[in-house]
Amino acid sequence: MGHTFNSIEEILKDIKSGKVVIVIDDESRENEGDLVMAASFADKEKINFMAKFGRGLICVPMANCRLKELGLHPMLNATPSDNPDLEDKFQTAWRISVDARYGVTTGISASDRAHTIKVLLDYKTKPQD
Numbered sequence: 001m002g003h004t005f006n007s008i009e010e011i012l013k014d015i016k017s018g019k020v021v022i023v024i025d026d027e028s029r030e031n032e033g034d035l036v037m038a039a040s041f042a043d044k045e046k047i048n049f050m051a052k053f054g055r056g057l058i059c060v061p062m063a064n065c066r067l068k069e070l071g072l073h074p075m076l077n078a079t080p081s082d083n084p085d086l087e088d089k090f091q092t093a094w095r096i097s098v099d100a101r102y103g104v105t106t107g108i109s110a111s112d113r114a115h116t117i118k119v120l121l122d123y124k125t126k127p128q129d
């Protein structure tokens with residue numbers, strides 16, 4: 001059975017309208033699909049959908065300058081080191097995981113995760129938030 005893929009323009013239109021889309025990477029990489037949405041549309045329903053059906057990490061891509069402003073340091077070395085256990089073979093720029101300091105309970109609920117994303121998006125947010 002063949003697969004039908006949407007054009008980049010169609011996907012961007014869907015993302016801009018708040019839809020969750022599946023983006024598939026190359027067979028030579030992880031050969032998987034990632035659920036992607038604009039963070040500004042993150043709410044508890046969409047985060048719950050991603051957690052339930054994606055069954056993986058929920059990540060918030062951010063510009064490197066903003067990561068530095070918030071003090072979000074790398075989780076692993078993205079470049080080769082003397083210790084292969086501290087390397088990421090795909091050189092993914094993973095950062096430490098975070099929860100918002102205020103407005104959440106345990107940080108794990110879909111509502112807490114959506115709130116943390118909103119806090120990360122707010123340029124008034126400081127590292128202590």
